[in-house]
Amino acid sequence: MNVLETQALTQVFDRSQSAWLRRLTGAAIDQLVAVDQVSIQIAPGETFALVGESGSGKSTLARMIVGLDRPTSGQVLLNGEPFNPRQMSHRRQVQMVFQSPYASLNPRWRVQDILREPLQAFGLRKSGQDQAARVSELLDQVGLSQSDGARYPHEFSGGQRQRISIARALASEPTFLVCDEPTSALDVSVQAQVLNLLKQLQKDLGLTYLFITHDLAVVRSMAHHIGVLKHGQLVEQATADRLFADPQHPYTQMLLDAAPVIA
């Protein structure tokens, strides 16, 4: 069974003026279909990569999947059941790693408090001692040292911050992680560290990923399955090997041609 599935997931943004203003000015209803009936299935332990250029709707899709935005229509299934973001047992299983290493951590909080918050929110560790033990376990898992817990986010480099962000996402013991361009703000040598860490965690913890990126080279080293998104529509979906060897859709072919190749 799939860990996560979307069924004709659609997001329509209404950009029109309010009803009475429209009547006054005679303006038409103005709607933007950001995500158009996207259906994907993600098998356990796999990485599904969503590729697209800016404005393709990939981040909007991610926000609906994790439950930050309500879809206009369609639904998300978690382990075959409709995903209900208000239910803590569902909520706990779907977490996210964000793009910006700077905006994704509260600058006023110490790292240990950032990592402890999900434990408290989900009631996973009751005593302070258990929480501290879990925090140090998380720091260890993402390759940070124990003393890092007492420091503030601004004391870390971009790559280390992304590790903290990953640790926070792992705190609630999720089964499914959405990674929204987690390395696009990082330097190459640090990007490799973070990508390797994500792969290692996937193996160790049996995680399933939805990996969102515009970088096809990154996709190549991360994804088992790939979906190509253009103007909110899924134009192609295939296994990674097939997509790179034999792209079917002209848009996919164009993306592959345009990607800078080191040859």
Added chain:
Amino acid sequence: MSLLSVQGLRVEFPTRRGVLTALDGVSFDLDRGEILGLVGESGAGKSMTGAAIMGLIEPPGHMAGGQITLEGQRIDQHPERYRGSHIGMVFQDPLTSLNPLQRIGDQLMETLKIHHGLDDATAKRRAMQALDEVGIEGKRRDHYPHEFSGGMRQRVVIALALASDPKVLVADEPTTALDVSIQAQILALLKQLCRDRGTGIVLITHDMGVIAQTTDRVAVMYLGRLVELGATDQVIHQATHPYTQGLMASTPTLAGSVDQDLFQIPGAMPRLDAVPAGCAFHPRCDRAMPQCKTHAPEFDGRRACFWSES
């Protein structure tokens, strides 16, 4: 004589915790019609090098050593005489170089009139020529910057830079904010202009793919120092500095695979206030020798490293 020559460039930033050396002994030459890539991670000093060439280092930072010459003449003492006319520039965010309240055709004419004292008719002709060259035609010239997409705006900025017929163009991450399909077009445009006009281009980027696709030669920077310099092919395929090798190996490629981990350089580039003694790269280097910890290797025109293959 080379077109642009940077010799022993040193840039310092006095702070209340001491003087930070942002650039140290950076030297390279640029020929006519050549594209030189400056590559490195954020904080390596590649943008600072570009700013030094244009004389745009933010005070209290200043050039503390070395010289920059254009066709044999020193330009670092009076950069404002060359900036915008002899040396053009293109930045990552095109909106910073465009006036939002002026039609792009008018902006170009204005620039020409101010920089070269041209009359209306000549300025107009030259402006239209420049826009032709970057592929902006017809009534689009009467549009305002906000009416263009990111890629088209970058074309306008390139036209703006080229209208003065500069000898050197400094392009700082010109395609970083653009989608790959647009990026390919802009890079092709830069290449073509370089060939057609003989303009020398310094292309600053963090993206090895862009370097591979566009540049003739490449200079690799680390923590304000040049670590390797050579023909692009050579540097990419036969890198001789451990940092360049690591950088190449950690770059994901389309030929990669899910089952293979990427090569990773341990640690991260230190900040300028914590530059290690000896070779700046030695704490992250897997081939560091005792002397690397105490002595900084000299840049010999090709690379700065004590380690050798043999």
Added chain:
Amino acid sequence: MSRWDSDFVYAFKRSPVACVSAGVVCLLVLAAVFAPWIAPLNPFDMAALNLMNGFTPPLAPNAFTGETFLLGTDDQGRDLFSAILYGLRVSLFVGFAAVALAMFLGVFLGLLAGYRGGWVDTLIMRMADVQVTFPSILIAMLIYGVAQGLIAPDNRGDLAIGILILSIGLSEWVQFARTVRGTTLVEKEKEYVQAARLMGLNPLAVMVRHILPNVTTPVLVIATITLALAIIAEATLSFLGVGAPPTEPSLGTLIRIGQDFLFSGEWWILLFPALTLLLLALSVNLLGDWLRDTLNPRLK
């Protein structure tokens, strides 16, 4: 945090204006707090007053009693230095309390408007828009008048200070609300807030735990500038006779008393309270300006 702190201290030490104005503010606050110990006389102890001491000029012995007063006395024979110290107490207390009220109200409404958006935002911000079209002193007088009307005359004296705080506080919340709303709009789109939402935190928890700590800097700046405004507003109201009662005179009340004697030659009764008010308001204002420039580089 540590870097911010040390940079802040460094910038402070390098600014003579900041050092001097902070010094003056500290001095005045300390003088107000310790007034009962510093003041040579209790100016409100009727038994200690000697009418014969009235109108004694500064540093000159009184013609009848031979007593000398540092800043002279008023018509009642009250030591002006002591009266100013006690007046400072009232002025500062009303100022701080009014700012605290305005801050609490403004921060809460600003957070709510920014985070919830929609009609809640529209309602709060339109209210703010309407309020700023009137001078805040007018609003304060309106609130003061309404409160006076609601309270029985016997209790007015006891509640006067409270009403003063309420009316100034309610007239100054808008600036807090607008700033906090703006910052909230920026912060709530940041990814750490989304991460908090992914933990199923309720909106109140997100606002208080995550957004509030990140709006403190602009709030601190506005609080300082508002403090100067509140002190002046209090003095204005008291000067107009609708503020601090004669039994608890503030600097404004002293100035009102003093202006009756300005043209009859007893200039000191007006001058010294007025100078104190000027010094206080000016240094708080300069401190606020410096804080704004230092903590918010965008405004430079």
